[in-house]
Amino acid sequence: MTEPTLAGFFSSGGKAAKFPTIGTxxxxxxxxxxxxxxxxxxxxxxxxxxxxxxxxxxxxNQRDPDIDNDDGNRTLYVRGxxxxxxxxALRKAGATQPQQGATLSLTYIGDGTPTQPGFDGPxxxxxxxxxxxxxxxxxxxTSETPPAGIDPETWNSMPEEAKKAIRSLKGAxxxxxxxxxx
Numbered sequence: 001m002t003e004p005t006l007a008g009f010f011s012s013g014g015k016a017a018k019f020p021t022i023g024t025x026x027x028x029x030x031x032x033x034x035x036x037x038x039x040x041x042x043x044x045x046x047x048x049x050x051x052x053x054x055x056x057x058x059x060x061n062q063r064d065p066d067i068d069n070d071d072g073n074r075t076l077y078v079r080g081x082x083x084x085x086x087x088x089a090l091r092k093a094g095a096t097q098p099q100q101g102a103t104l105s106l107t108y109i110g111d112g113t114p115t116q117p118g119f120d121g122p123x124x125x126x127x128x129x130x131x132x133x134x135x136x137x138x139x140x141x142t143s144e145t146p147p148a149g150i151d152p153e154t155w156n157s158m159p160e161e162a163k164k165a166i167r168s169l170k171g172a173x174x175x176x177x178x179x180x181x182x
Contacts (some may be wrong), residue, residue: 015067017058017074019108019123025076027081027105030151035099039079053079056098059153072108081124089127101132120174 017026026079034055038047056076063070080088090096098104106129111121132152146152150166 001103015064015070015074017076017106019106019125022108022110025060025105025107026060026062026076027103028060028062028072028074030056030058030098030100030102030104031073031151032057032100051079053077054083056104058104059151076104080129081112081122082106085127087126089129093129093131095131098129099132100148103130104128106143 002111018024019026034057035055036052038049039051039053041048049117056078058074058076060074061073062072076082086098086104089104090098095102108123108127109123109126112124114121146154146156
């Protein structure tokens with residue numbers, strides 16, 4: 001899990017990921033994972049004792065034409081069946097928890113049995129998880145994970161020559177918390 005940052009606290013985050021119909025898939029690169037937080041009761045808007053959720057923010061290629069300047073960022077509110085689907089995908093990938101830079105795909109595959117009269121059954125999902133290649137380390141020249149300070153989408157769009165130049169900075173002296181020299 002990532003630690004909350006001041007910038008993350010004040011950012012609006014992404015639009016909530018929606019799964020309106022069976023077959024809807026949301027796929028993207030994980031940009032932030034928030035610590036577990038209480039779920040909220042839909043009717044009372046109060047926290048539900050003993051029930052938690054985790055927000056995972058994804059950078060996707062999805063754009064909603066009804067939202068001005070939609071940047072494609074989507075937030076998954078992971079709870080219920082979604083938790084099991086992502087957990088199974090993590091185990092299949094040999095991971096114990098999601099990581100920034102990984103790719104996560106979630107597909108709505110059907111509805112479970114309603115737990116209360118008048119409610120829809122819980123949505124059921126399948127997930128795929130691809131861990132980031134290596135670790136995000138600025139001085140690791142063999143890593144295909146973006147170096148610290150470069151988002152995955154930018155890194156993937158860079159020409160190989162630019163990546164090689166950045167990798168060649170291995171061993172460059174970084175003073176205090178100065179940003180990488182690019």
